[in-house]
Amino acid sequence: MSDCNARFNGRSNPALNDRWLVLLLLGLGLPIFLLGLGSPALYDPHESLYAEIAREMVVRGDWLTPHLNGTRYLDKPPLFYWLIAVSYTVFGVSEFSARLPVALAGLGGVLVTWGIGRHLFDGRSGALAGLVLTTSVGYFVFSRQLLPDMVFACFTTLSFYAFLCAGEEDHARKPWSLLAYLCLALAVMTKGIVGLFPLVVLATYGLLSGSFHALRGLRSVWGGLLFSLLIVPWHLIMGWQHEGYFWHYFVNEHFLRFLGQRHPLDFISLPLPIFSLVLFLWLLPWSPYLALATPRQWPQLGKPLPREDAGHLLMLLWASMFLLFFALSRARLPQYCLPAMPALALLIGMSLDKRYTSSISSTTGLLIATAISALLPALALPLLPSYLGQYHQLGLSERAVSLIRVVFGLMVGGSALALLSFARRRWLGGLASLTVGMVAAFYCTHQVLLQLQPFRSSQGLANLIAADPRPGGRIVLEVEKDDPFEHEKIAGLVFYTGQSIDLLRRKPPPEPSLPLKPTERFVLSETEFRQLWTSSERVYLVTDSFLDGDGILDQQSTFAVMGQLGNRWVVSNRP
Numbered sequence: 001m002s003d004c005n006a007r008f009n010g011r012s013n014p015a016l017n018d019r020w021l022v023l024l025l026l027g028l029g030l031p032i033f034l035l036g037l038g039s040p041a042l043y044d045p046h047e048s049l050y051a052e053i054a055r056e057m058v059v060r061g062d063w064l065t066p067h068l069n070g071t072r073y074l075d076k077p078p079l080f081y082w083l084i085a086v087s088y089t090v091f092g093v094s095e096f097s098a099r100l101p102v103a104l105a106g107l108g109g110v111l112v113t114w115g116i117g118r119h120l121f122d123g124r125s126g127a128l129a130g131l132v133l134t135t136s137v138g139y140f141v142f143s144r145q146l147l148p149d150m151v152f153a154c155f156t157t158l159s160f161y162a163f164l165c166a167g168e169e170d171h172a173r174k175p176w177s178l179l180a181y182l183c184l185a186l187a188v189m190t191k192g193i194v195g196l197f198p199l200v201v202l203a204t205y206g207l208l209s210g211s212f213h214a215l216r217g218l219r220s221v222w223g224g225l226l227f228s229l230l231i232v233p234w235h236l237i238m239g240w241q242h243e244g245y246f247w248h249y250f251v252n253e254h255f256l257r258f259l260g261q262r263h264p265l266d267f268i269s270l271p272l273p274i275f276s277l278v279l280f281l282w283l284l285p286w287s288p289y290l291a292l293a294t295p296r297q298w299p300q301l302g303k304p305l306p307r308e309d310a311g312h313l314l315m316l317l318w319a320s321m322f323l324l325f326f327a328l329s330r331a332r333l334p335q336y337c338l339p340a341m342p343a344l345a346l347l348i349g350m351s352l353d354k355r356y357t358s359s360i361s362s363t364t365g366l367l368i369a370t371a372i373s374a375l376l377p378a379l380a381l382p383l384l385p386s387y388l389g390q391y392h393q394l395g396l397s398e399r400a401v402s403l404i405r406v407v408f409g410l411m412v413g414g415s416a417l418a419l420l421s422f423a424r425r426r427w428l429g430g431l432a433s434l435t436v437g438m439v440a441a442f443y444c445t446h447q448v449l450l451q452l453q454p455f456r457s458s459q460g461l462a463n464l465i466a467a468d469p470r471p472g473g474r475i476v477l478e479v480e481k482d483d484p485f486e487h488e489k490i491a492g493l494v495f496y497t498g499q500s501i502d503l504l505r506r507k508p509p510p511e512p513s514l515p516l517k518p519t520e521r522f523v524l525s526e527t528e529f530r531q532l533w534t535s536s537e538r539v540y541l542v543t544d545s546f547l548d549g550d551g552i553l554d555q556q557s558t559f560a561v562m563g564q565l566g567n568r569w570v571v572s573n574r575p
Contacts, residue, residue, distance in 0.1 A: 021127035022114065028435070029110050029134050032442060033103040033143050038096035040450045041459035041496075047146035048458065048492035051098040054084035055495060058093070064237065069494050069501055071520040074238060074245055075253050079189035080148040099146050105154035106143030110134050112157045113342040119164055120311030121350050124357070129349030131431065132289075133342060135438040138282020141445070142335055149335040152191040157342045159183035159198045160318065163218065174222070181223030185230035192254055194325075197339075201321050205314050248514040260330025264510045266488070270332040279323065279337045281380060285415050285434055286348050288372035292355070292365050293347035312350070318343035356427045366422055370430070374415035377408040400451040403444050410441040454566040458492030458542075464563040464570045465497060465540050473538030473572070476529060478504040478545060478552055490522075493542065504529050504541075504552060526552065533557075539573045546571065 042048040056067045066073045066081050083101040091097035110130045117126025133139050142150050162180035166173050187195030202218065239245045256262045260269060270278065280287045322340040326332055355366050414437015421430035454460055475497060477490050490501040506526045529552060532539055545551030546569040553559055562570040
């Protein structure tokens, strides 16, 4: 065995090893999560929605009530907007500053995952789990998407770590307990009451394992007070200031959304088989290694377990209960797998460490998992375009399809080289092959996201309007007639133009669950639009239904074409 493998297997100073492993994770994670963060432009509708709400917080000076296009937007709690707004205040308003909190949460999640692995198993297992997380397809993609789920996953992961540390028999239990409840509160203020889910997992763990002494951190009066102090005031203020808030937020946005009966429905839920497949794809190239984490002998429940078995059980409960919760929901979205990924990474990291350190001498399972890891991308490639087209309404250009083939080819190549290395028991060589293959694949994935920018971002449309030598007109966005009432679609145009946008709906919109104030009316009827279009005011219409028989304009209309981007047009009522 080489000296490098010997050091990896722990034959040198453990503290020194831990220091180098953390530096390795930082050296790998910083460029993966931060380089190129300012591109592509913000995608519609979700990235631009969160970016614009935070921008309006800064512009309006109102950090209490979130607004979009001058209208109250109380679907989500405010912490994610606050983090973006703070980033704007420090770095200025840009795509980079908007996505920075998400990228830092991704890096933080990797480091906390290492800490949990070190606490439950050893530093190597934690580092391997961090490596698995950093180089997983889904974790990379969502660390660069402006969505609250990565921040939520970081807070829930840190709450698990803090509760574990609070359960130890030492004098530092109280600070860890306070940190645990702080993280629970931050998770709730990021994503809602689902942020309390770690308590359900830990209580189930205590019941099954008989390790109630490990749950000492839950019994903290000061932690409960801190939690209440952080989450109760904002919700009470919103309920006091905005009529119908409690029904809108707790019933419509939580309970009815879980049942798939939110009004109005504004999401496409993944079928359960697709949701399961997406998790498997998000974990690539490591998902086949989950089979190695299955215990050969299940622990006897109800009795105190050895530390490693207890950790194994907790990770299984953490991952399975989160995934089961969202699987039972009628609002299954791809990013909902994220909170379970650190636990899955820890299971994989622990099982890999046992094989690398010869605790399990047979390499057959490892070789089979690596071979499957090489085959899966090749099998998944033909399915990807249809998945993107059905669930993300994306038409892929030839260049984008070619880049996707390169991405999957790099994943296959990295796993194939790892298979050769593992067959020769060159563990570091195998890990390096997988890592290098995924880093190269991530670079090409970023290029794919750039290719999709014209179809998914409003930046180019705003540039077409700004290029008019006589700017300053009113902007109207025509939405598809059969779309649900989703005023989030205007967020990108508001962000990149810096002005309010009118929404044209030829069908009457459904009543929003939170009653709108008279000053918040921004939806134009067909009659109102035609009056505006024939007035003396300059008007820009952004539409994807231009002269196709479905749009508001026809051949007899007066218009001047400003430009086209993808399948969307910008036209004006004045030459």
